[in-house]
Amino acid sequence: MSAMQEVPPVLSEELDIVIPTIRSLDFLEQWRAFFEPYHLIVVQDGDPSRTVGVPAGFDYELYTRKDIERILGPKASCISFKDSACRCFGYMVSKKKYIYTIDDDCFVASKPSGEKIDALQQHIRNLLTPSTPFFFNTLYDPYAQGCDFVRGYPFSLREGVPTAVSHGLWLNIPDYDAPTQLVKPVERNTRYVNAVMTIPKGTLFPMCGMNLAFNRELIGPAMYFGLMGDGQPIGRYDDMWAGWCVKVICDHLSLGVKTGLPYIWHSKASNPFVNLKKEYKGIFWQEEIIPFFQQVKFSSDKLTVEELYIELAGKVKEGLGHIDPYFSKLADGMVTWIESWRQLNPPAAEGETTAAKGTGAGGKLANGH
Ligand SMILES: O=c1ccn([C@@H]2O[C@H](COP(=O)(O)OP(=O)(O)O[C@H]3O[C@@H](CO)[C@H](O)[C@H]3O)[C@@H](O)[C@H]2O)c(=O)[nH]1
Ligand SMILES: [Mn+2]
Numbered sequence: 001m002s003a004m005q006e007v008p009p010v011l012s013e014e015l016d017i018v019i020p021t022i023r024s025l026d027f028l029e030q031w032r033a034f035f036e037p038y039h040l041i042v043v044q045d046g047d048p049s050r051t052v053g054v055p056a057g058f059d060y061e062l063y064t065r066k067d068i069e070r071i072l073g074p075k076a077s078c079i080s081f082k083d084s085a086c087r088c089f090g091y092m093v094s095k096k097k098y099i100y101t102i103d104d105d106c107f108v109a110s111k112p113s114g115e116k117i118d119a120l121q122q123h124i125r126n127l128l129t130p131s132t133p134f135f136f137n138t139l140y141d142p143y144a145q146g147c148d149f150v151r152g153y154p155f156s157l158r159e160g161v162p163t164a165v166s167h168g169l170w171l172n173i174p175d176y177d178a179p180t181q182l183v184k185p186v187e188r189n190t191r192y193v194n195a196v197m198t199i200p201k202g203t204l205f206p207m208c209g210m211n212l213a214f215n216r217e218l219i220g221p222a223m224y225f226g227l228m229g230d231g232q233p234i235g236r237y238d239d240m241w242a243g244w245c246v247k248v249i250c251d252h253l254s255l256g257v258k259t260g261l262p263y264i265w266h267s268k269a270s271n272p273f274v275n276l277k278k279e280y281k282g283i284f285w286q287e288e289i290i291p292f293f294q295q296v297k298f299s300s301d302k303l304t305v306e307e308l309y310i311e312l313a314g315k316v317k318e319g320l321g322h323i324d325p326y327f328s329k330l331a332d333g334m335v336t337w338i339e340s341w342r343q344l345n346p347p348a349a350e351g352e353t354t355a356a357k358g359t360g361a362g363g364k365l366a367n368g369h
Contacts, residue, residue: 015098018090041090078336083229085238105268122262123213130160131256164255168211178276196260207243235278
């Protein structure tokens with residue numbers, strides 16, 4: 001899409017919306033105008049016998065833990081249970097080029113002008129325009145309407161690189177960690193920053209899964225949200241882990257990661273005490289994890305994301321295994337994830353995952369996969 005194009009295309013045949021839920025999907029009513037043209041992949045966490053209603057009119061497939069175990073067999077061990085990390089199963093079963101994932105407590109936000117924000121449209125714009133990881137444009141997104149490269153920006157770099165990830169933000173409840181939430185219980189994010197930026201090559205970032213889009217063909221196999229929640233010593237680091245793995249692989253492949261617009265309205269603050277229990281090991285482990293990712297170097301003969309991810313798993317086992325046996329388990333989970341990805345996405349595969357397709361009018365649950 002050229003920078004000049006006003007409205008990005010509706011990619012209803014090329015994009016799936018993945019929603020993890022342990023609550024309800026009532027929030028979709030507010031998104032209907034923006035989401036109804038798209039196919040939803042709902043990953044229902046928690047009790048598989050619970051019926052999660054999908055508002056009428058939405059085209060969807062829904063997977064419970066039982067479905068995940070039926071489809072993956074023993075390899076289902078790599079998909080988390082009782083953590084939003086379960087959402088990555090949706091990335092695996094999708095057959096589309098793009099994924100947008102959103103939490104069930106995220107609603108349509110408004111610009112300062114009062115205009116409702118079509119978050120999906122902005123993500124599509126972000127993904128269809130290039131990124132600029134090698135040289136920072138001080139006027140932010142040069143491909144945005146009414147913007148360009150500033151003086152001194154090398155012309156040899158103005159073509160940019162393909163964008164793999166579009167990381168959106170949140171008004172109202174910010175994605176703070178538990179300690180910050182505890183000391184700032186009433187703080188709300190009211191700042192609407194009208195900018196999209198490419199995260200520079202060599203810089204890591206804390207990826208939040210609340211309002212996130214990515215090019216599944218470019219980076220899908222690296223979007224594993226790890227082993228979190230039930231039976232694991234850590235939670236709420238699912239998206240963070242994925243973000244660190246994705247960024248080092250994007251840097252190696254010269255793919256771009258953008259952050260900024262669009263905003264959604266995050267309505268529910270999860271319990272900071274519960275969050276502290278889930279996060280606390282991560283809070284000190286990450287002081288070793290980050291330097292590990294900062295020094296990751298891939299062998300030059302690895303060219304596909306799947307190969308790079310398997311190589312990274314080996315590095316995780318070697319480089320982080322001393323911290324806690326969990327990291328060896330996580331490294332194994334990374335390999336199982338790729339094996340599962342290959343099982344569901346064989347190179348020669350034609351057609352779609354044969355999950356029962358819901359029609360939204362009380363459509364069937366996914367049982368014909
Ligand atoms: O066990 C669970 C818990 C939650 N979910 C679904 O996941 C998302 C996020 O849940 P929630 O809104 O309660 O959590 P937040 O603290 O606001 O989320 C932030 O932390 C990340 C979790 O790691 C998350 O991506 C961030 O946005 C909702 O849709 C829940 O229904 C679940 O499936 N299983
Ligand atoms: Mn939330």
